Amino acid sequence: MSKQVKTNAMRILDRLGIAYEHAEYEADEFTDACETADRLGLDHEQVFKTLVTVGNDREHYVFVIPIDETLDLKKCARSVGVKSVQMIPQKELFPLTGYVRGGCTAIGMKKTFATRLDESAMLFEKIYVSAGRIGCQIELRPDDYLRAANAVYADLTER
Numbered sequence: 001m002s003k004q005v006k007t008n009a010m011r012i013l014d015r016l017g018i019a020y021e022h023a024e025y026e027a028d029e030f031t032d033a034c035e036t037a038d039r040l041g042l043d044h045e046q047v048f049k050t051l052v053t054v055g056n057d058r059e060h061y062v063f064v065i066p067i068d069e070t071l072d073l074k075k076c077a078r079s080v081g082v083k084s085v086q087m088i089p090q091k092e093l094f095p096l097t098g099y100v101r102g103g104c105t106a107i108g109m110k111k112t113f114a115t116r117l118d119e120s121a122m123l124f125e126k127i128y129v130s131a132g133r134i135g136c137q138i139e140l141r142p143d144d145y146l147r148a149a150n151a152v153y154a155d156l157t158e159r
Helices: 008-016 033-040 073-080 090-097 119-123 142-149
Strands: 021-024 048-055 060-066 085-087 114-118 127-133 136-140 151-154
Touching (some): 008 127, 048 090, 048 127, 073 114, 114 119, 119 142
Parallel strands (some): 114 151
Antiparallel strands (some): 048 060, 048 085
16 A cells, blocks of 8 residues: 655645545646546535736736636736736746646645635535645635635635
8 A cells, every 4th residue: 555645735734733635536647627526526616726827016816716617807806906917827837836737726835925715615614626736636624725825715706
């Protein structure tokens, strides 16, 4: 039996005393969040993706939304107090955060960025987010995620 390899996000949750479960699936390269949820048999509404943006102020902001939803960039900008935000180019993700596309989480990024979790997370006892590598998700309480990611709730999606 192989030993579980913990991600940086899992080590941070352990250090904070936050309870979580993890789920893994076979993946060598990027799979979109919907495919990940389907492989693990998870409810799409409870699985959240992490998106990184840059504001007109040149600061970076992280938004975490349900996988089937789309960012409302105007709502996102208002939530962090800037005029506008836009998605960063994919090539900037790893150097900026330390995470790759499909394995990005706000927990344990290279720097701490203002982070917002979509308020729909409050509807669930537990949510799923990337554990910090492709093929691994963590399940935890939304309020625990807020604490670990130093985030706040906000209305972020086009509805």
